[in-house]
Amino acid sequence: MKRPIRVLVAKPGLDGHDRGAKVIARAFKDAGMEVIYTGLRQTPEQIVEAAIQEDVDVIALSILSGAHNTLFPKIMNLLKCRGAEDIMVIAGGIIPDEDIPFLKSVGIKEIFTPGTPTSKAVEYVIENVKV
Amino acid sequence: MREVDLENLLLKRDKRAIAKAITMAENGDTKVYEMIKNLYNNTGKAYVIGITGPPGVGKSTLTNEIARFLLKDNNSVGILAVDPTSLFSGGAILGDRVRMSDIALDENIYIRSMGTRGKLGGLAKATRASIHILDIVGMDYIIVETSGVGQSEIDIVKASDTNVMVLSPDMGDDIQAIKSGIMEIGDIFVVNKSDREGADKTAAEINFMLDLNSKSNWRPPVLEVSALYRKGCDTLLYKIKEHRHYLEKTGGLKERRLKNLRWEILEIIIDNLMKDLSEKISQENIDELINTEYAGLTNPYMIAESIYKNLKEGFK
């Protein structure tokens, strides 16, 4: 049975850049997904809790403020503690190439940097979530 | 997660388990109905509050405030927040949770956003099952926020114990249009955003309509509230409890739940029928029939009658 993919689009930390997150959220919606967007200034705890309660397939993190190396590992760690490592985590925003291997090593599946068409992110999610 | 584990985890009010069970209900996974059947003895304790009203009047903000008060009194609270699913893409932006971020981390709360997924009437198809799940896990209160699409949001009346109808002073002429339809469905009326001008006037209009229409012994109160500035929400909760007390005292609660039960049974049956039907007959079969058996015919009554007769045979 075909069901909509559920995605949590989240803005961790104090970063206020939400243009990209909102664009991505709409692209996911237009691709038939159910998108939960929780707004700015989310702590890792809030993100993980929302992801669990909403039973999402994907957490889509967007960050442009440079705090990714601190915040992303925290989120991944909390997911593990809650036994929710099966939720796929992807991310985008201003993330320097040199940080990507580290972020992938803590479990972020894919990272989409500026200039990526939203269709690419959509395709990636559809391909990687088992519906 | 295996079903047995899921059942056990549900009884421990494990949030991940609740989430998984609701997902199963949303996706029409029949295993969840078995589970609800098994655990149905645990239901009946939760009190269900409906929050309904047009988009943007402050339902989510108000839900957050009510939940905050309930949590303070050591209650556990489940929230189901319904938003409309896009007819074009089947996708949805579920945005109610944004207003509930200050309670979202409380141990005694569970919040779930649901898309209507094509269902009309203000609730999602799985909302009722989700209410049962939250009841089973032992939530003291369940708050259901409807999708807020307009006048036809009557399903909540058939699923709640107390229904709160939310309006706001900045609705202007819209209020005239919806007033007629909504007067029957509110047990309590809230004029939210009373920090803005015109709340008194809106409240007076509603009171006037209620005086004209009131049939039962419970005369719905009309409250001026500002959810954003946290004014009047304590009174609202007090009124909800008063309504509950009234229902319990008069036997109305039993009666109401029985009525809701009837609705639900009917809905489940219709649902099952629809499912069976859609397995037996689809657009393609009809096309095929038109092209073969009924070739040349265009009379819809005749074709439908004939197909229906065959179907009925099939059900027997």
Next chain:
Amino acid sequence: MKDEDYIGKIKEESSKWLYQCVDKVKEKYPERKEKFMTSSGIEIKNIYTPDNIADLNYLNDLGFPGQYPFTRGVQPTMYRGRFWTMRQYAGFGTAEESNARYKYLLSQGQTGLSIAFDLPTQIGYDSDHPMAEGEVGKVGVAVDSLLDMEVLFEGIPLDKVSTSMTINAPAAVLLAMYIVVAEKQGVYLDKLEGTIQNDILKEYIARGTYIFPIEPSLRLTTDIFKYCSEYIPKWNTISISGYHIREAGATAVQEIAFTLANGIEYVNAALKAGLNIDDFAPRLSFFFSAHSDLLEEVAKFRAARRMWARIMKERFNAKNLKSMMLRFHTQTGGSTLTAQQPDNNIVRVALQALAAVLGGTQSLHTNSRDEALALPSEDSVKIALRTQQIIAYESGVCDTPDPLAGSYYVEYLTDQIEDKALQYIKKIDELGGAACAISNGFIQKEIQDSAYRYQKEIEKGERIIVGLNKFKSEEKYHGNLLKVDPQVGEMQKEKLRKLKTQRDNEEVKRRLSELKEAACGQENLMPKIIDAVRVYATLGEICDVLRSVFGEYRENIIL
């Protein structure tokens, strides 16, 4: 000149030309596109003639530079007198590092400072707040107390520079620190020149560093207006900003419409607080973005000036000409710059800077080529600054004011943009003003729709971005990227810990409780905040006091 016959003749001739020449050519060689549009969705015709601006009344609608309605510029001589202020936005890491960068920029011929604060500072958290983890010093300088501010301006005489501070929700606190630093340097307050952004409405709309709900925030804004009009007469008390609105995705029309609507809201708030229009309006300043659609941008700046002049005169009955002048800072459009082939950005920035200068800006920040990669490196900032200097000294466009005036196309666009922006302002008035239009999400929704449309246009190839969706090539960027020292957070925490053992904590407590009392009442909060800052109460402590009285804003999301 504009008599009926003359226009009639032109009309006749141009339809003849269209029919006889253009259509014929088009048959053989079709145009590149079916429709040509500006970024704001204004359709561009094949030709513009005096007919398109037949209604333009030179004296009423354009006038002369330095004269009402200021369409042609706010000073009579414009850049013949003095170039705009070249002001690069900068700040990162600790106060010490940023201080060094400012001194470098001044040594390179920059003429004003522009301070970028880190996010915890902008949101009123000290560096040791849990929410600040990973953010301290990352995208701007961390300022926790007067101590940091003293270091930030060490060796920079405050009566010799003009300083712009991008600070909004806690603007009053940072301004208070600046004032106390000036006092300590022995500089009189009436000598201080500069700007605080102090524009909270656009934070709710587009920038995200809000703290308090709308109403108490507007009170802080007007408290600053009042205080400055008395004590710091040369200070720009607000920079009403379209830049962030534009960068969040708005079109040129939306940018000026929403910015001026915010401006109207501030004026209303100040009038309601009992201020006199001509006492504060001359110190209102503006901030816009410059994108690559050069002529539309020039028209936008001209339209904005004319609109504001008329709003101030006709709607608010301002009498002082200075109240009617829209003076503005410009930053080139960051969101037009790509991570792909970053050197191309140098050219984009040059075009955009040119638009700002042709549009008559008072100061300018040019973005760096590494904009989409990281905070700008020193090398990249230098090119960006040189770009301004080349326009100023080599291009010749500065030698006469408003050189594009009278172009049929530019005047037509100016009118069109004004019309469309006025329609928005009318709509916002109907909704009850900008504050209402923000709290019900109208403005945000309009911007998001534009942002999404823009993104889709790029993805469908309807809008070409060189190096991104056409003329692509895989190449790595060779320049250096700026790296912020990850230790800043720990250093700031340690500084705070030390500060709290060394200052007079009793005095801090006393000042903070005085502030709380004042916040509960009606009096101007500036003096109380200055008192608190002076005894080294931290930014976080002061904002916490205000949070406890005012509450916090929650964003409205309608996607």
